[in-house]
Amino acid sequence: MAKSVVSAVLSNVSTLAVQETTLLCGVTREVEFLKDDLNSLQGFLRDADNKQRMGDSGVSILVSQIRDAAYEADNVIEAVEYMHRRNRLKKGFMGAISRYARLPTDLSTLHKVGFEIKRIRRKISEIFERANRLKIVLDLSHTSIEKIDVDDELQQDYGPIHQKFEDVVMVGFEDEYKEIVGKLVDTKKSLGAISIVAMGGAGKITLARKVYTSSRVKQHFGTIAWVTVSQKYKGIDLLKDIMKQIMGDTDESTSKLSEHEVGQKIHDFLLQTRYLVVLDDVWETDTWEQLNRKVKAFPDATNGSRVLLTTRKEDVANHVQMATYIHHLKKLDEKKSWEIFSSKALPPYKMSVICDVDEFEKLGRKLAKKCDGLPLALAVLGGYLSKNLNVEAWSNILLDWPSTKDGQMMRVILARSYKDLPNHYLRSCFLYFAGFPEDYIISVSDLIELWIGESFIPHIRNHQLEETAHKYVKELAQRSLVQVVGVSTVHGRIEAIRIHDILHDWCIEEAKQDGFLCAIDKTAGHAYTPSSDNIISYRYQFQTLSGDILTTTPNARSLLGFDATVSLPELRFLRVLCIEESKLQDFSSLIGGCIHLRLLRLKNCGPITLPSSIGNLLYLQTIDVRDTPLLGHVPKSLWGISTLRHVYLHGAWFSPPPPTSSVRRQQKELQTIDLNLGNVITNFHNHDMVVFFSQMNQLTNFSLSKNHIPKELICIFANMPHLVDIYLSKFGVLDNFPTEFPQSLRRLVLCANVIIEDPMPSLEKLPCLVVLELRGYNGETMSCCVEGFPRLQELKLVDFLTAEWRMEDGAMPKLFHLTLQECEKLRKLPEGLLHLPSLSHLELGAMPQISEEDITLKGLWRKGCMVRTHATSV
Structure with missing residues (x-):
């Protein structure tokens, strides 16, 4: 390794x-x-x-x-x-x-x-x-x-690779799912607990997530919250997390509240509603008492509120001081085990190319039985064997099966799957999950930017780095080494993943042993340290630190931090700085000296100043300060960095270099511009803004949020042939809608106070458009022609003053989700909606004029379309 x-x-x-x-x-x-x-x-x-x-x-x-x-x-x-x-x-x-x-x-x-x-x-x-x-x-x-050729090394599977892990595992737990949902929404009024008890890898957390996200549970409870407890936790941190979820309170003052104050706020809020709180992965018997020690945070308002626990220990379930139903999650029987295993190892789309199917099934059933009914073991082993479709390999695994207990068996399967990854780049990408907190939902785009910053993605002829990295994510998902949480409608790619806690623990241990990464967590009262004083770690992850001077080796190349207040040491060789939900001291004075830096990500951190010395970072690829207040202006020196690929600036005083500057010619690698200026006053003319952005003809993603976007900006995109995603909010008045947009465009979000011309005639010709959201059309009529919007799947129209929507038969053949919001003049739904073969979801927000007697609405109901109505905005 x-x-x-x-x-x-x-x-x-x-x-x-x-x-x-x-x-x-x-x-x-x-x-x-x-x-x-x-x-x-x-x-x-x-x-x-x-x-x-x-x-x-x-x-x-x-x-x-x-x-x-x-x-x-x-x-x-x-x-x-x-x-x-x-x-x-x-x-x-x-x-x-x-x-x-x-x-x-x-x-x-x-x-x-x-x-x-x-x-x-x-x-x-x-x-x-x-x-x-x-x-x-x-x-x-x-x-x-x-020399790496990603197409040769990564087998091209063309099946349903985006299937969520929860959907795979739920093959065996349909009855348990119904039973637990029934217990949560029953008629008992007193506060009660349901505990799911099972060993690691048995599927208890997956089952709990499925229950938590079910529509029946969401409709029954007024407030829901989920926190992962695990073996190391601080009660006040869990309570603050719950408070943020139920009250949406992200104010800076929250961090200064005492445990008693946080508990009291939660108590007062929950007293007014029926709630569900999930405590995931509880290890200690006194956890419930610890959360309620200062004040009874979770009141019994005799309204049917519930607590759902998952734990590996039955004594934990028995110790909760309330009426508790304990559900022992059974291991899967042979039939269900085979269903999960075969769905991963021998999916239907591969069966046609397998010569000796019967032999594979015979061996597969024996291997599935060896996994002892554990869904995680079945999925990971199945994912590994799907990449090794030869009888000898399957036979050898059966012969070499470890005669050990379940925990060791899982480790052997993981080690085998890890070793089988096609190249050392992909193995490094997998070990990198040790740098994230447990149960953390990982944005794939953020992860890929980190991988590229770490040089884990090889340069391959005719492949963008991001393209290769997406194939790596796909490979890990096919092997069940990561769990798919979300898939992008726009790109058809995996957009969010998580890693099972057993795999996460394995990554941490392996990363520690190799000196790949050192994790520091003051919650546990100690730090993970390398296995030997002679082995130096070059990557550090830290979380839940407060007022500390971060201790690392002076040669550290990467820092990943979560929920901390720290002072950074001088780090001359730093390549990656990724900090979330934290405050950094001495940032401005130190960052200009990190000349090797590839990625600078400060998400939802305390106020910072970007110094002019940011221009010294000549290797910088990604700068991401989303949801982090910026003091002062964004330095113009930033735009002189020729290696920039992704720029995310929110709440910034932004002023680009003058149009005559040669700096704009440096941006040959720039793919993403995401500027959220809000109400910030910019000190440059609209003409300068249009000229500045129009030079960036390599962009794939463009997002701009500010008041009164200049209307001329809408015309620059015709000269950006690679654009896939455009987000614009918001224009004042758009009197001329452009006839040309990039043919590559897959998502367009465009908000204005007033759009004069019907936007549909020009937009319906876009061959790749998948998601469209428009706000502010002022015209009386709107038309969608036959064969218009050939690939559109999601359409959202907000604040339209359209009285008549004409839709020809054959328009929008793939539309499945339509949202209409505050379209006050639309008295009836267009009959053309009945002819849309794929329409399955309709949402109506703040449209009381559309009654249940609407002919089109009734027709959609009869066709089985799911209709949701909201009195207020969607």
């Missing part, structure tokens, strides 16, 4: 050494020698990995030393490449001198680099000697830079 941690770094360094040799002047030969040494080190990794798995501690130290040398080489070579990039940006006389000659400071840097490379090579020589003493064999067949 060491190769998965180390080899990506070595490939990166080797590639960089080749590409940038010409920049290093007098140290060119040293760089070439270093490259050869690094390639030779790759030859030791395969044998070292095997010996390390056999428990040889000396080999573990050696692998750590190889990784350290690779990172040091990466840092020193990139420092010189940074010098070259910086000099190219200099203007005037000094710029010319630095581009065509060597300034004294540059010569000094090159001298230091030469010295550092010699030091690293001496270190590598010592590694060679140690490897020889340990009798590690040099495998010369694996010393070249690895």
